[in-house]
Amino acid sequence: MRLKRSFIYLLIALIIIGLIGCGPSTMDTEAPLDTNDQQEQKTALLKVHFIDVGQADCILIQAPTGENMLIDAGNNDDADTIVSYLNAQGVKKVDILVGTHPHEDHIGSLDTVINTFDIGKIYMPRVTHTTKTFEDVLLAVKNKGLKISTAKGGTSIDFSPDTKVEIVAPNSSQYESLNNYSAVIKLTYGKTSFLFTGDAEDISENEMLTANYDLKADVLKVGHHGSSSSSTRPFLKAVSPKYAVISVGKDNDYGHPHKETINRLFESGISVFRTDESGTIIFTTDGDKIEIEREVSPQARNNQLTKEDIIVYITKSGKKYHVDGCDSLCNSKIPIKLSEAKKKGYGPCKGCNPPQ
Template sequence: MRNIKRIFVVILAIYMIFSLAGCEYIMESESKAVTNENLEVHFIDVGQADSILIKKGNESMLIDAGNNADGDLVVNYLQKQNINKLKYVIGTHPHEDHIGGLDDVIDNFEIEKVIMPNAIATTKTFEDVLDSISKKSLSITKPKVGNSYDLNGAEFIILAPNGENYSSLNDYSVVVKLINGNNSFLFTGDAEELSEKEILTNNKRLLKSDVLKVGHHGSVTSTSQDFLDAVDPSAAVISSETGNSYGHPHKEILERLTKKGVDMYRTDSQGTIIMESDGKTINFNDKELFTYDASPKPQVIISELDKVGEIVTIKNDSSEDINLEGWRLLSVTGNQEYIFPDYALKGNATATITSGERQGDLIWGSENIWNNSKSDPAVLYDKDGNEVFRFDD
């Protein structure tokens, strides 16, 4: 009888343990289910760099923090968003334009978890970040593909890096997919084509996303066609700076996105981009879509108009020779027109069209054309009558 009682007590105890565990699981699931605050994604304008704030209710995370000079900008931006704690901070890879401001962020906010790849840079920028992590007695969590993390009911999953020995630091980039209900975002850091191929091999089924943060500031090293097709985004965001020395975003990527019908947003031309997700739809701040005309067009411009000297200088900005036969140059105020003969303007070369007593590469005529005291714009048309360039003096 005693043995029967003991067995009964053990069974009862086991039952209670599993019941309590079940209750805890249900409570956790219900807690996540009732977290109905909208998710916000802020693509902060940090010039030729990356910094992305994600917040949902009272929980927030930051992916990268711009260049060293952007530290105060990012800190001030977060403070204006009433943030004093970051649940996660991700430094995608140890390039200055991604982790430059991370030390300032770590110094000024309470941080719960820092995620950085197993990549080392012998730079003061990288050392500054490590020092700030050490001063806060934080540890670095290495990204493991497949690991997922909760952000107040939203979830992000690590998709890369898939290796540990890359020749380019860019391929160490931590790539994450963020899911909020039926909405999804893919953040790619500077991951290049090699990393993209590895993700396609290992986690292609997870790539489909509503919004793509275009890799490497729109460089041709990233956003391969196969990768873009697998993500199949409705919208894309490019973080870059006007007039940057890299030529980002590259026209090949703009054409690729345009041909796929992806709505484009750019921090270089539109400033900070903010998206808000309720789990069903994604709304954007009052930024108009960036449109890119992928159709080929002549690269001839009017580089200078000397009205006193009666000299118009045109330049071929492309590397290809362009035959100007049938093109027209118009003096708007005087309503006088010059029609180009058979003349090949060499790639990256200039040519002068002169009038009056001047002698140039091409001669308009012996009479003065340009009104020296009044405004007189010069307009260049191609042989089909399309306006190619207008020079407003």
């Protein structure tokens, strides 16, 4: 009896030792896998740049696998800003180009973008406009042998292997206001999502709600530069973003963003970022966490000053004026008031985009 019992104890002891022995070896094989996963996630980042183009929209999206999407291209006079910014990000090809609707503050420099970069596919809503700006875009599309794909609700965009991109508006074929033709785009990467609304107003917002799209997003590009005609309470509730971005110019003629909109956003506990205050705003995500970077651009920095106060820099031999830190400045930079630099015949440097 005693022997048998000892034998059973011995067996139990062996089993326990065996189990403990197994423990570390299982963990050993799991640990390196975890590290690999983390390393993979670290490099697989999606970047969304809300480029500061004043009272206009321009959003660059860089997929983890290197594809680029551009939603809108500022006003006509933002061409240099946009081209320099895209160049600085290493953009050679715009795989997906979207002109949300034919207003100048959205398609202004689309023609320059088309003429400057390789273009994959271009999406625009099916609506025309009689302006030269719009005709310039059509001409650039034609000259490059491109075809415009129609942006309308329910269309999927093939952007990159790891992202899902869906157009959720427009959902009708006729609107009174051009703004409601705005292509509204939802981008999903991992657990994170973004909603880009162009200038879509309440009518389009209601249609998106009625059509039952999954509008939930972490980041909302607020419709129509923060106008009170967009961002209705039911729409904000459906999107329920953590962050909202308003692309807007300081002291614009429209009084954007409207107080009512700002109140509705704050009421809902949403963190609001504005390009007139922060300059270009960059969201980076690994598909799980979102990080936000604000680059105070020369434009935003100078918005806080009156024009006469702005200090630019020149060199002894150069013919251009620059912002501080421009690569073209040598050690002997000379500070000068913008008005004086212009009076003396200096022109703005193309590389650093100083105020003009």
